[in-house]
Amino acid sequence: MESTYKLLDEAVDFLRQRGFGRPKVALILGSGLGGLADSFEESVSADYAEIPGFPAATVPGHAGRLVWGKLRGVEAVAMQGRFHFYEGHSQRQIAFAVWTLRLLGAEILVVTNAAGGINPAFSVGDLMLITDHINMSGDNPLIGPNPERFGPRFPDMSRAYAPECRELAMKAAAKLDLNLQQGVYISVSGPCFETPAEIQSFRRLGADAVGMSTVPEVITAVHAGMKVLGISCITNMAAGLGAEKLNHQEVIDVTTKVQSQFRALVSEIIELMGREIKR
Numbered sequence: 001m002e003s004t005y006k007l008l009d010e011a012v013d014f015l016r017q018r019g020f021g022r023p024k025v026a027l028i029l030g031s032g033l034g035g036l037a038d039s040f041e042e043s044v045s046a047d048y049a050e051i052p053g054f055p056a057a058t059v060p061g062h063a064g065r066l067v068w069g070k071l072r073g074v075e076a077v078a079m080q081g082r083f084h085f086y087e088g089h090s091q092r093q094i095a096f097a098v099w100t101l102r103l104l105g106a107e108i109l110v111v112t113n114a115a116g117g118i119n120p121a122f123s124v125g126d127l128m129l130i131t132d133h134i135n136m137s138g139d140n141p142l143i144g145p146n147p148e149r150f151g152p153r154f155p156d157m158s159r160a161y162a163p164e165c166r167e168l169a170m171k172a173a174a175k176l177d178l179n180l181q182q183g184v185y186i187s188v189s190g191p192c193f194e195t196p197a198e199i200q201s202f203r204r205l206g207a208d209a210v211g212m213s214t215v216p217e218v219i220t221a222v223h224a225g226m227k228v229l230g231i232s233c234i235t236n237m238a239a240g241l242g243a244e245k246l247n248h249q250e251v252i253d254v255t256t257k258v259q260s261q262f263r264a265l266v267s268e269i270i271e272l273m274g275r276e277i278k279r
Contacts, residue, residue: 001145001147001148001149004092004096004147005149007052007053007096008053008096008099008100008103009103010052010053011051011052011053011054011096011100011103012100012103012104014046014050014051014052015046015051015066015068015100015104018044018046019044019068020044020046020066020068020077020104021068021075021105022075022104022105023068023075023076023077023101023104023105023106024074024075024076024105024106024107024108024273024274025071025074025075025076025077025106025107025108025109025110025270025273025274026076026077026078026079026098026101026102026104026106026108026109026110026226027076027077027078027079027109027110027111027112027266028078028079028082028097028098028109028110028111028112028214028217029078029079029080029081029082029112030081030082030111030112030113030114030213030214030233030255033112033113033114033233033255033259033262034063034065034078034080034081035259035263036071036078036262036263036266036267037065037067037069037078037080039071039263039267040067040068040069040070040071040076040078041069041070041071042069042070043067043068043069043070044067044068044069045065045066045067045068046065046066047064047065048064048065048066048081049064051066051100053096053100054066054096054097054100055083055087055089055093057081057082057083063080063081064080064081065079065080065081066078066079066080067080068104071267071270071271072267072268072270072271072274073271073274074270074271074273074274076270077101077104077106079097079101082094082097082213082217083097084190084191084212084213085137085139085189085190085212085213085216086189086190086191086212091137091139091140091141091143091216092141092144094141094216094217094220095141095142095147095216095217095220097217098217098220098221098224098226099147099150099220099224102150102221102224102225102226106226107226107227108162108165108226108227108228108229108273109217109218109221109226109227109228109229110228110229110230110231110266110269110270111130111214111217111218111221111228111229111230111231112230112231112232112233112262112266113185113211113213113214113230113231113232113233114211114232114233114235114254114255115128115185115209115210115211115232115233115234115235116193116194116199116209116210116211116234116235116236116237116238117208117209117234117236117237117238117241118186118199118202118203118207118208118209118210118238118241119181119183119203119208119209120241121181122181122183122208122209122234122237123234124234124235124236124237124254125233125234125235125254125257125258126179126181126233126234127178127180127181127231127232127233127234127258127261127262127265128180128181128182128183128185128208128209128231128232128233128234129166129169129170129173129180129181129182129183129229129230129231130161130183130184130185130214130229130230130231130232131161131166131182131183131184132160132161132184132185133160133161133184133185133186133187133214133215133218133230134184134185134186134187134202134205134206134207135187135215135219136186136187136188136189136202137187137188137189137215137216138189139189139216140216140219141216141219141220142155142219142220142223147223150223150224150225151223151224151225152223155219155222155223156222157219157222160218160219160222160228161218161228161229161230162227162228162229164227164276165227165228165229165273166229168229168269168272168273168276169229169231169265169269171272172265172268172269172272173265175268176264176265176268178261178264178265180265181208181234183207183208183209183232184206184207184208184209185207185208185209185210185211185214185215185230185232186202186205186207186209186210186211187210187211187212187213187214187215187216188210188211188212189212190212191212193238194210194238199238199241202238209232209234210238211232214230218230229269231262231265231266233254233255233258233262234254235254235255236254
């Protein structure tokens with residue numbers, strides 16, 4: 001772990017020199033959702049390829065930049081795009097980005113993603129507040145030597161998605177008169193879209209939406225003592241529940257259509273979080 005800690009310190013030093021402040025809130029913006037960071041005020045940014053320890057982003061719809069600034073007056077840092085297990089990154093590499101956000105000062109992590117809807121009550125374009133998750137990726141970012149600098153060997157995941165953050169999200173949705181769905185997110189390794197039989201089994205397990213990200217980041221954040229809020233954009237109904245074929249362009253098209261709604265919700269949540277943090 002010592003070499004990882006050294007690289008983390010180098011990453012934070014680089015970002016401080018670039019002008020990054022000490023954010024209270026960090027955001028990881030999924031496929032097609034990165035435009036929220038463009039509304040940051042007094043912002044500075046760095047491409048992932050420039051930051052020590054960060055690989056380059058390779059997935060369409062992921063800009064591959066880290067942005068610091070103010071959103072509704074709250075200091076925040078946002079990942080415009082994330083790293084995925086299916087890209088060949090280890091889950092420790094995915095954890096590295098979250099550790100960097102934590103060392104910058106973030107106390108709350110807001111994770112967003114594009115997901116396939118499993119719950120038949122959902123519609124394409126819905127936003128879903130994540131209440132819990134199921135890890136079906138076959139891996140865990142905490143396997144290996146425990147990063148004692150951040151948390152204990154056996155972290156409690158019973159309240160991974162902080163109830164107080166979810167309450168703020170529901171308040172924000174009510175203020176905007178937005179129907180915010182709620183449900184369980186199941187994470188798979190990807191990159192294949194799932195088969196109809198897999199989707200049926202996931203529904204029996206209690207999943208409402210499926211995706212190929214997020215859970216490694218959440219595990220890392222909870223281990224590091226961060227409060228987590230998760231929001232999925234339902235970009236398609238999963239295999240066997242909607243269109244005959246699934247493709248990534250559909251994901252980008254739907255997230256583009258809901259960008260304004262998504263931005264309004266997350267911006268309102270961040271403003272509420274800012275008030276809570278100041279108390």
